[in-house]
Amino acid sequence: MSASDSERWRDAQAPGLDVFEDLAAAAFAALPQDFRNLARDVIIRIEDFPDDETLEAMECETPFDLLGLFQGNGLAQGGGMVWTGQMPNTIFLYRRPILDYWADHEETLGGLITHVFVHEIGHHFGLSDEDMEAIERQAESEGD
Template sequence: MTNPWTDRAAPSLDDFEQIAAAAFSALPSEFRELAGNVPCAVADFPDEETIREMELESEFDILGLFRGVGLPQGGAMPFTGQMPNQVWLYRRPILDYWAESEAGETLGEIITHVLVHEIGHHFGFSDEDMEAIEAAAERE
């Protein structure tokens, strides 16, 4: 019997971008329309500045990050010199979380969760709001 995992490699950054794009397109249309101008980037790990700012003990301590000023804090239009809002997904910490998860979540479910959570910070959504968005994505 052949093991289906023996010839597989971990998803690449490009694979992650494709999974994130598919996760985003499966979200409710109202949410996608609101988030349409917030770009999503994928990196293996957070950069040194993020590790320092977030006071992380390890580069594996964060799965994703919303960087910018959320809409409730006046972030609809960038101030002069302000970088645009952006969502980051961190491939290696997400893969590590997936590998250690005992909940049986798929990689796509985890990426969707992190994506919704980070975009939700842009809008100032509560955890309950974000859970409702994820539930709607699962139904679609």
């Protein structure tokens, strides 16, 4: 690390919820248009951690185990129609677990947020891991 790199990081702070919202919006904007059209009604929420109920339901050992979560009825489960009283389909991105994972891996923060975001949207559509990887590659090439 050069002196200029260490200078740049010395006063850096972890990105807050507002920065994560911007990164999630950029990740969504970089997705293929057809994919975005299908996911336009999905709500995106950024939170520091999952709540205790979610951690218990997902059988997480620590609050850092879950990077993101899709809640709702995905298109693969007939979730294209909203019924009265049904909560909207929502994707949660969890800031602190994502930052923790980012600190331990050689991946850009934007790339990691895109990965988690695509994975959670993939649950909405019932996509395979291979389908999600192809969408991520397309998003990366459009973002370049």
